[in-house]
Amino acid sequence: MxxxxxxVTSRAFQILLLVPVGIMLAGLYGTYQSEKGFDVMLALTIGVSLVILDAMAIxxxxxxxxxxxxxxxxxxxxxxxxxxxxxxxxxxxxxxxxxxxxxxxxxxxxxxxxxxxxxxxxxxxxxxxxxxxxxxxxxxxxxxx
Known part of the structure; x- marks a missing residue:
């Protein structure tokens, strides 16, 4: 029991943390279009997104x-x-x-x-x-x- x-959460902090995720998604799209390094960028995007999501609240x-x-x-x-x-x-x-x-x-x-x-x-x-x-x-x- x-x-x-x-x-504990902060709406402003959560919005601020979404900026790197947006940049990573744009980079992921760019590597998909260029057909080079997509698998590496996908792994990095998933890893960074999980860390950022974990940091959004305590x-x-x-x-x-x-x-x-x-x-x-x-x-x-x-x-x-x-x-x-x-x-x-x-x-x-x-x-x-x-x-x-x-x-x-x-x-x-x-x-x-x-x-x-x-x-x-x-x-x-x-x-x-x-x-x-x-x-x-x-x-x-x-x-x-």
Missing amino acids: SLYEER RIEIDERELRIRGLLGLVLRKTVPIENIASFRVGEGWTSCYGVMHFNLPAKGCVAVHQRKGWTVSFTTNHPEKVAEVLSTLGIPREP
Whole structure:
């Protein structure tokens, strides 16, 4: 059972990410017309499109065992942090006020940085930072000032 779930998206960011996909599709059409390198361009277009699609949204899930952060598809962008591995967390005002070695960042109201006992600091943006803080505090994880 999940204690917290959220999906963070940004319409402006999604539109911005569609520009490279459009360029790739134009390039794909160009290679199809020239009959040279179409198979390579098709593979690149599919690969880049999957990465871009994965980056269009962030899914945050917290349950009793772990914190999961995933991209839209969860193919490339994903991180799972066991609750017992979290040493502390910090809540920041605004989506640019947190940093970590692994940073999942989309425009949002706030951010949370999770400091692990073993491993890198993981941070992510959220529209409900105080709800995330409440859930993490309920799980016994100390909050940094």
